[in-house]
Every structure is written in structure tokens, then in C-alpha cells.
Amino acid sequence: MNGTVRWGVLATGGIATTFAEDLRSMPDTEVVAVASRTDASAQAFAERFGIPRAYGSWAALAADDEVDVVYVATPHSAHREAAALCLEAGKHVLCEKAFTLNAREADELVKLARDRGLFLMEAMWTYCNPVVRRMTELVRDGAIGEIRTVQADFGLAGPFGPEHRLRDRALGGGALLDLGVYPVSFAQLLLGEPDRVQADAVLSPEGVDLHTAMLLGWSEAGASALLNCSLVADTPQTAAVTGTKGRIEFPRGFFYPERFVLHRPGHEPEEFTAGTGGLRGMQFEQAEVVRALRAGETESPLVPLDGSLAVMRTLDAVRDRIGVRYAADGITQG
Secondary structure, three states: OOOHHHHHHHHOOHHHHHHHHHHOOOOOOOEEEEOOOOOOHHHHHHHOOOOOOOEEEEEHHHHHOOOOOEEOOOOOOOOHHHHHHHOOOOOOOOOEEOOOOOOHHHHHHHHHHHHOOOEEEOOOOHOHHHHHEEEEEHHHHOOOOOOEEEEEEEEEOOOOOOOOHHHHHHHHHOOOHHHHHHHHHHHHHHHHHOOOOEEEEOOOOOOEEEEEEEEEEEOOEEEEEEEEEOOOOOOOOEEEEEEEEEEEEEEOOOOOEEEEEEEEOOOOOOOEEOOOOOOOOOOOHHHHHHHHHOOOOOOOOOOOHHHHHHHHHHHHHHHHOOOOOHHHHHHOOO
């Protein structure tokens, strides 16, 4: 793909707004179309960002011949429908996290993209962050020895009322898919898919998790991860990786870090940052999508589809342990 990469934005909520704002200053890219379920919402978004075409239906965006790649920014409950619609229309797709509601839906999207030879990526911006990439290099090179523990948490105090999307089971609400996906993805970036999953949670009257604690285990590696997510507590939002020869600590905001500190016996603490190339926030994932498209790649090596599938399987296992079910699972709660 040569020349300007032309984006379509599907949905007009807060995360879509952040995406469009960050894309404004990206070179050789532009948003050429936006879609919502209503003409009014699409038109308002288009006027705010100077987007030439606004559609009151997702199908119209998917059919737009001048759109190269679509950013899916709907709630989790619509990820599978929206991404599949675009893939079936021949569009490349960047889909927000959590990738889908469950592993079955994720697997359907991956198979569709691979069958069509189209690019598909989960929008796990953490994996594209240069500081996180530097951390994985150090770990791979043995800077902290063999990993033994990972700790990470992401909690917000709210309060989120019963009417909020985060507590709406029909929209895939709950702490796990919205916030817990970050600690789980962080641990699996380093250790892969766990073979043991334990979890405990406090559920809302609507049947979504308000707070979830997870203990993941990797038998062959001899490692474990203690992870938390919450809609009722402002947790530290930090992460730490401990190995046999040292540890790496991320300060608050580990999922979009600017630095981390390496601690090793006999050495002074070392602070690491990484060159951003002038990018910020969501631009790192945007740049990776553009790079991959221009290279003719259908998957990103930074956010591989098999990794996203593995994370969804873990999230499914956690939900199974804590008793959170969505209509897409084919099982309903009382």
C-alpha cells in the first residue's frame, strides 16, 4: 500500500475521539469516513474532525471504496459484528480491546481475516509502546534471569451507576474485559498462555464483575502472575516482573508507560525510557498498522493474532471461574 492510508472510524464514543485526535498529526494518514448507528452522531463527529463522509450505518462505511482500514471502536459486545462486516467487505481492521466477548468470536474473526488475506489486529496499544518493547528486549536478553512472578493491576474508583456501560451485561460490561485485559495481556506478553487459572470476584446485581482477582500459573516456566482489576477501587495501576536475577517495576499507568526501573543485586537501580519518534498515545498502534499495511503484512508481529486468541481464552477461563456470562456465550444468568 503506497500513499496516504485512508481510515474509517466505526463508532463515535470517547475512545474513537481519542483515536481521531491522535491520528490528526500522523503523517500520510487521514480519516476519510466515520460511521455510527445514527446520522446525527456520525455528522457531529465528522464536523469536529473535518472528516469528509459520515454514515448513519456501519454497512455504508464498510462499502466505502475509499476506505483502506477501519478502526472498530464500539463496545465489546459489537466487536465481532462490526469487524466481521468490514472484513467481509474487504477492509483491513484494527479492533479495540478486549478483542471480542469470548474466544469463539475472536477465533471467527481471525479465521475470516486469514481466509480473506486481510490485516487484522487487536488495538492493544501497550504492546506497541516503545518502553514496553524495550522491557521485553531486556527480559529476552536475560537481564532479570528467569521470570518467577508478574504483578499488575488496573482499577478505577468510579462510581459507575447501574446504567453505565461498564455495568451493562448486554454491552460486555464488567471490570475484566474493560480493564483486566491489560494485566492479563501484560503477563501473557512475557509468559504466554497460562496452564492454570484461578479467580475470585465480587459481582454486581446486573451480573458483571465489579472487582476480580486472578492467579495465573505456568507450570513449565515455574512462574505465576497475581493480577487485579476493579470498577470500585482506585488501585495503584502498576506492574512488576521479578526474575531470578532482578526485577523490573513500572510506575502508575503501566499500560501506557514512559519509563520503568530495573533493579538487580549489586547494581544501582537503572531507569529506562525509550525514544518515541515524536509519537504519543494511540499513535504507536496507528503507526504499527500503517507499517504493516505498507509491508503487505496481514498480522502484526507486535500484536500477533494468536496472542490475542490466547488472551481471550484466559479471559474466558476467568469468567468461567467467577460466573460471568454474556448472551454471546450461549448461556444466560438468572
